[in-house]
Amino acid sequence: MHPTKPAAWTNTPDAEEIARRQTVNINIETVSNNISTDYPGHFPGEDVEFTIERFREAFSVNFHQNDQFLSSFSLVGIDASLSNAFRRILLAEIPTLAIENVYIENNTSVIQDEVLAHRLGLIPFKGGREGLHNFLKWHKKPEVGEDPYAGCFDWNTVRLELNVECTVNPDASPAEDDPLKAYNNAHVYAKDLVFVPTGKQEEYFSGENAIMPTNPDILIAKLRPRQSINLAMHMHKGIGSDHAKFSPVATASYRLLPTITITKPILGADAEKFAKCFPKGVIGLEKVTKKEAAKKGSGYEGQEGQAKAVVVDAMKDTVSRECLRHAEFEGKVKLGRRRDHFIFSIESTGQWDSDELFLESVKHMKLKCKKLEQQVINMAR
Amino acid sequence: MPREEYQVPTGASGAQRGATRDAHESRAQMSYLCGDCGGSVTLGKDALVACPHCAGRVLYKERTKRMVQFEAR
Ligand SMILES: [Zn+2]
Numbered sequence: 001m002h003p004t005k006p007a008a009w010t011n012t013p014d015a016e017e018i019a020r021r022q023t024v025n026i027n028i029e030t031v032s033n034n035i036s037t038d039y040p041g042h043f044p045g046e047d048v049e050f051t052i053e054r055f056r057e058a059f060s061v062n063f064h065q066n067d068q069f070l071s072s073f074s075l076v077g078i079d080a081s082l083s084n085a086f087r088r089i090l091l092a093e094i095p096t097l098a099i100e101n102v103y104i105e106n107n108t109s110v111i112q113d114e115v116l117a118h119r120l121g122l123i124p125f126k127g128g129r130e131g132l133h134n135f136l137k138w139h140k141k142p143e144v145g146e147d148p149y150a151g152c153f154d155w156n157t158v159r160l161e162l163n164v165e166c167t168v169n170p171d172a173s174p175a176e177d178d179p180l181k182a183y184n185n186a187h188v189y190a191k192d193l194v195f196v197p198t199g200k201q202e203e204y205f206s207g208e209n210a211i212m213p214t215n216p217d218i219l220i221a222k223l224r225p226r227q228s229i230n231l232a233m234h235m236h237k238g239i240g241s242d243h244a245k246f247s248p249v250a251t252a253s254y255r256l257l258p259t260i261t262i263t264k265p266i267l268g269a270d271a272e273k274f275a276k277c278f279p280k281g282v283i284g285l286e287k288v289t290k291k292e293a294a295k296k297g298s299g300y301e302g303q304e305g306q307a308k309a310v311v312v313d314a315m316k317d318t319v320s321r322e323c324l325r326h327a328e329f330e331g332k333v334k335l336g337r338r339r340d341h342f343i344f345s346i347e348s349t350g351q352w353d354s355d356e357l358f359l360e361s362v363k364h365m366k367l368k369c370k371k372l373e374q375q376v377i378n379m380a381r
Numbered sequence: 382m383p384r385e386e387y388q389v390p391t392g393a394s395g396a397q398r399g400a401t402r403d404a405h406e407s408r409a410q411m412s413y414l415c416g417d418c419g420g421s422v423t424l425g426k427d428a429l430v431a432c433p434h435c436a437g438r439v440l441y442k443e444r445t446k447r448m449v450q451f452e453a454r
Pocket residue numbers: 415416417418419420432433434435436437
């Protein structure tokens with residue numbers, strides 16, 4: 001016999017089903033539905049093949065914050081594999097300039113040479129963009145036995161110097177017990193590092209484009225009278241996968257957009273308690289309207305004017321799951337995360353602008369794909 | 382230093398083979414720093430190990446005058 005109604009799976013998915021598919025459920029102690037299913041062949045009869053047109057149509061970017069060194073934006077309609085690739089490229093593959101070699105002539109401070117060198121390496125620097133991104137090229141580490149300076153040129157090495165000596169401040173009162181007033185140079189800061197331009201570096205790094213620490217007040221060492229530090233440093237370009245000091249970001253991370261669904265009304269004192277389970281601004285209180293109160297089976301019957309909890313801005317939620325711990329909200333709320341909505345946050349260390357960093361990560365990703373494409377072509381030949 | 386670079390010292394090059402210390406008569410006077418008063422102390426070959434300024438008996442060797450290279454890692 002021929003079935004009168006086609007099977008349920010032959011229907012195109014409705015909005016509810018689509019919402020179910022793109023939500024990761026956050027339960028009281030577990031996380032479920034955490035695997036993407038939007039690939040060909042998963043749902044019979046559905047065509048979900050990846051095409052660039054479909055991607056273009058579904059994809060969107062919107063910025064929440066775009067300061068020079070801190071940006072936050074949403075990528076919507078993208079798979080976790082891609083946005084994670086961008087994140088990893090941001091952390092480990094975008095080059096920056098950092099101190100790589102330290103040549104210590106003298107260091108009589110209490111901080112050991114190797115610790116001092118390590119501290120110096122971690123200081124983030126800024127400088128002229130054109131010089132940093134285009135003029136400066138990679139430096140090749142010399143082989144053992146090779147002249148260590150033969151590969152150093154103005155286009156791959158930046159020289160810095162640090163010469164400080166602590167002395168007693170003759171103007172200070174003898175009873176002064178603040179070392180910063182009693183002595184000169186009691187603290188050595190990042191701003192004490194002196195950039196020594198060589199060759200064509202004058203053109204690219206002069207005036208406000210000079211190579212200098214992004215945060216001039218980083219404390220490097222503390223000195224007491226007759227202690228001194230005399231050293232020179234070489235900066236090279238490098239990437240984060242070689243050493244974290246080269247990473248252009250202080251943090252580059254994403255989180256999925258939280259979703260809060262109130263499935264049954266939460267009213268009165270419960271609503272206030274419910275709002276307190278979330279960070280400020282996530283849950284708001286509204287009055288139950290006459291229309292809602294009149295509707296049978298809505299849960300609002302006879303509750304006109306009573307306060308009810310509504311979701312105002314789920315993006316602000318930290319997904320602490322606090323609301324799931326209280327018996328009075330059981331079965332009334334569902335927490336989840338949108339699987340394809342990535343809220344990125346990129347904080348630059350100063351050598352790049354944070355929005356520029358994301359574009360750079362896309363550029364790197366594209367380059368990787370081109371390389372892979374060529375290899376696939378060679379393989380198929 | 383990689384092993385390949387190591388060269389067995391031969392008798393011809395300077396110090397006698399098996400000698401445990403170099404013959405540096407030119408630097409018989411060594412300079413130290415007093416651990417108590419911080420003053421500079423120069424000691425002769427058989428001098429008493431003590432600071433002439435404060436009689437402190439703890440003396441520290443001076444830091445090398447050579448440049449030392451470190452990787453900032
Ligand atoms: Zn002494």
